[in-house]
Every structure is written in C-alpha cells, then in structure tokens.
Amino acid sequence: MLPHSLALIAILAGPTEPVSAPIANIQYDITFNRETAARRRLAVEMRFDVTGKGDVILSLPAWTPGAYEMTWFARWVSDFQATAGDTPLRWDKLDYDTWRIRPAGAKQVKVSFQFQADSLDNAMAWTASDFAFFNGTNVLLYPEGRNLDFGAMVRVNTERDWKVATGMHGSVESGYREKNFHDLVDMPFFVGQFDYDSMSVDGLNVRLATYPADKLAGPTRANFWSQYRRLFAPQAAVFGETPYDSYTTLIVFSDSYGGGSALEHQNSHLGIYTAQGIGQDWIASVTSHEMFHAFNVKRMRPAEMVPYRYDDPQPTPWLWVSEGITDYYADIAMVRGGVIDSAGFLQSVSQNMQNVEQTPPVAL
Template identity: 50%
Template structure:
C-alpha cells in the first residue's frame, strides 16, 4: 500500500463488547509501522460526507494513549483534532483511545446495551502529509454471538467468513480468546470511511437482484419482520431496475441497507454511501411509503453524489467545510429520481407521483424566494429562515422541469436520464467531479 507521511502497514482495531457497551464507548486503536523517529500527526475528520455540517468528532475522544512495540511513548496535540505521536525510532506505533458513542444520528456513532453503529469518519484518524490513498486493515473485535454488517470488503486472508472468525486482541498482536475478530480491508481512506458499520444483535438477510447481492440489516431484533420486512424487500427489488437503467450500470458488487428504529426519534433520516446507506427512524415509519421513498433516495445517491459529484466536493476534504453551488443537483435531482423510481417500479401509481410533486410545489411556495445556488451554499451554516433544505424540493422540481424541457426539445427522444449517463461517463469514469459549466 502507498505510504502516508512515512507510515506503512496501517491497521485499525475496533472493540465493541458488553464491557465497552456499559460505558457507551467504542475502543479504537490505530497502528502502523514507521522507519524513522519523526513525529507523526494523526487527524480525525470534522464531518461525514453527505451530512453537510461540521461535527468535530474529536470532541468524543477520551483516554488517549500512545505506544511503540508495547512501550508507552510521548504524544501531544497539534491542534483541536490532531494528535502527534513521537516514535523513538523504527517500529510499530499505536494510537489508542475510547470514543463516546451516544449520538443517534446517521453521521455519528451510537450505542445500546447490545448494539452499536459507527461511521468511519467518527473513529478512524488519518496520517497528515501524504494524501489519503493508503490502504488499511480493519479488525472488529466483538462478542462471539454478535454480528457485524458493513460494506467493507472482508479480508479472507485474516478472517474466516461468517459469524465466527480468527481470534485476536487489539494492540501490538497479543492473543486472546475473549472475543471474536472480523477482519476487513480498504484500498484507500475514502473507501475506509465510507462504510458505516453495525456491531451487535440485529436482524439481517439478503436477496439477489439482477446478479447483485443486497443485504438488509435492522435493529432492534424483531423491529422489522414479517409482512413489513417482505414489503420493503419487494420495494427494493422493484426500484432497482429503473434506477440502474439511468446509467446502464450497477457500480457495486453488493449493497447494504442499515436501519435503526427507535421510539425516541422525532422522525427519520438517512445518509448515503457508495455501496450502502444508514437510516434511523421512529418505528411509525415501518410499512409506510415514506420509508420506501427515503430508501430510493439513498440508493440513487450511490450514483448521484457518491460517484457523480460536483468538482467542489472532489476529492473530499475531511477537515473543512466544502461549500458548492451545485448541491441542489446532488440532493434535489436525487429526490426527483427517487420519485421516478417509485412510479417506474410500480411501487406507487402515477397519481401519487403527481401528488408528491404538488406537495413540493406547495412547500417551496410557502418559503421566501431563494436561488438554488444560494440555498446550496448556505446549508453548511443552517439558515434559520426556513430555507436550510429547500434545495431538496426546489431542486427536485428543477429536475422535473429540465426533464420536460429536454423531452420537448428532442420530441421525447432524449431525457434527463441521458444527461445523468453522460456526466457519469465523462466525469466520474474519468476520475473527477463535474463543473458548473458542464
């Protein structure tokens, strides 16, 4: 794997068991090899892509320690979210800490007595200095009777597949029979932190759709079962073909839907990732059209924003705000295609599509006028005038109007689908984001 600031053989060990659950903490250890005695700066992201707000995850870090080959070494802070470790020479260095997992938010980390979820942006520091292309291993240590669900690639060389795995302990390699270890790998930091993870007791099943595996993991156990679970599976199976037809490509080998249901939530939200999404809902969402709608929205995001992305967001910079005037394309047009997927897939009739469109018109009409570009830029500061998320409904309506204009100008030979496919080919497949001019 490429080096990062003279760092090689990067590994992250995550421990979540009944003991850490009592403290609502996840234990994290980042270890790597160095061939020098120069300080290494390790930073934690300030935000999770898709959640356009600064969360400063470093505020949840506690009990920091550093060691090299088993011996304690000196560390200090370089800034508010960067730790600096001081190797004594060549060897394997470890930064260890506990992370407070108490935020029931899809961009954060949360825990219950028998369950936790986290995003990679919460737990995984990166070495400053040489880019984010370095590969890494991830080892999750948990109870033998608990499961793990994640979009990360299993590392078959380090772990058996299935519920059990080779046993190992975090740190410098000392063995233990206390916990099971599940091993994964990532080819780069962007991939690493784009994979939300469930650990604990939850329901999970899978379905093969058009040659790809889809997995549904839900917490708590029994929250989504029977007919409501079958309904959601039927809806996912129905929405996938029309969404995939837009670009003619399914850019993942498998896709995981991770859902948490908790009566303490006032509503529901979800966050997109390249081959998964994480949703958190009040149980009243179960079996409703809104759950199908949000699911379609998040799955289409795997094309639009995770791959088709404004140049302002390419590549992600995890330490600062990344404002863009084009967020209405990433969110609003995704919302339009979520509605299209529901009607094209036969999940809802056309009349429901018309009604949803009318509701968006009413929602936008009730707000003070604001340009889509301005609303996109302002999302990072959360305007208090009611326009914080207007780029969703207004952007969706703009997508509808663009679709109508293209179809009208081409005698219905072309559509917005062709635009999406072209940008996918000419921007994403070329390894870049799209510009305003495009």
C-alpha cells in the same frame, strides 16, 4: 528581520501545514461488546509501521461527507495513548483533532482511544446495550499531509453471538479491507443484535440490516423487501450500470426519533426513522433517494468535493443537482419499479414542491 519582499512571500504562503512521517501497514481494530456497551463506548486501536523520519501526525475527520456540517469527531475521544511495544510514547495536540506522536525511533506504533458513542445521528456513532453503529469518519485516524490513497484493514471485535453488517469488503473472521481512506470512511457498520438478511437482485448481493431486532418483521419486512428490491433495476437503467458490487441498507428504528433522516454512501446508507413509519411508503422513498445518491453525489459529484478533504468544509453551489435530481429520480424509480403508481408519484412530487416553497431560503 526579513527584507520586505521575502516577508510578503512568507505572509502569502501562510503557515505550513504539518506533514506526518510516512506510515504503512495500517490496521484499525474496533471493539464493541457487552462491556463497552455498558459504558456506551467503542474501543479503538490503530497499528502501523513508521517508515520514515519525523513525528507521526494523525487526525480524525471533522465531518462526514453527505452531512454538510462540521462536527469535529475528536470531541468524543478520551483515553488517547500511543505505545511502541510496552513503551509509552510522548504525544501532544496540534489542533482540535490532530495528535502529534514522537516515535523516538520506534518502527511499530499502536495508538488507542475510547470513543463515546451516544449520538443518535447517522453521521456519528451510537450504542444501546446490545448494538452499535458507527461511521469510519468518527474513529479512523489518517496521517496529516499525506496521500489518502492508502489501503488498510479494519477488524471488528465483538461477542460471538453478535453480528456485523457493513458495505465494506471482507468478513468478521478475515477482517475488512478497502484500498483508500475515502472508501474506509464511507462504509458505516452495524454491530450487535439486529435483523439481517440478504437477497440476490439481478445478480447483485443486496442486504438489509434493521435494529432493534423484531421491529421490521413478518409481513412488514416482506413488504419492505418487495419495495426495496424493485428499485435497483430502474435506477441502474438511468445510467446503464451500477456503481457498486453489493448494496447494504442499514436502518435504526427509534420511538424517540422524530420523522426520519438518512445518509448516503457509495454502496450503503444508514437511515434512522421513527418506528411509526414502519409500513409507510415514505421509508421506501427515502431508501430510493439514498440508493440513487450512489450514482449522484457519490460516484458523480460537484468538483468542489473532489477529492474529499476531512478537515475543512467544501462548500458548493451544486447541491440542488445532488439533492434535487436525486429526489426526482428516487420517485421515478418508485413508479418504474411498480412500488407506487403515477398518481402516487404526482402526490409525492407535489408534496416535495410544497415543502420547498414553504421553506424559507437560507444562506449556507
């Protein structure tokens, strides 16, 4: 039995959080092809070197920043395996989304699992017979209790005649690479058959990927491009610089999806819209909103969310700044870019005010 004073210290300190053995040379492989599409799955592999003693403890994020809800992506994981060469390694679960692997002296370990990708939600992963989108938060494991400033390679294995679009730096051939886990999980992917084109806007590589193919096509695509490209200069002028070196807009149109929803990232966003919205200005307005988030809530954000942690909520009273000011400048950029006129701006702002006034206040 502990003396009282020591017992008190033990209670105050609480249970210690697990710390993984150090790992390095991390590479993630995501496979999506006609075969995995038929089962609506992504096949995920993670390879790494074990560079210290102890168990390797890996977790999947519980949420995607920007989508302020806890989801626990481990719920969509099956067929989890850990191997060293041909030798299976023992593992168990420490909590909902944490796996403890016993390397048993192995220096190189491979972890693999299947991810059920059937959630039409921009914070999650979804597939069709010829297409998938996914977020890094869904499928990229990180070592528990370790610094998240580790670089890693992401390879996407897919059909030769399918495409890949993402804000992540790299290519299908060479692989994609980012310098820390925060960036790795902040750049969602499109894989499969979809429309994909790009344009240089003020020297910036600007991309547009839309699914299904031929849905945003011809004059409606040209019209969207003319709205989209005109948003960059007025947004950059607010801050005098851009926080990205390329920008990628990823859009899924769905007949079954009511309305629209989009999720911001540092150099891209993923929108899911009803196909009935094609040709309507509100999609340009949502696009402008998500683009402005690259400045406000990604580069500059409430202190409570710096750095992001992926296993717990990070509540903040400042989302009205992150969302409200973003919404205001989204429509300001629309006027300054000549996408809408001042009457259109006033109509949009008064509609927003009405929506806020009609929404009952809720406690978060």
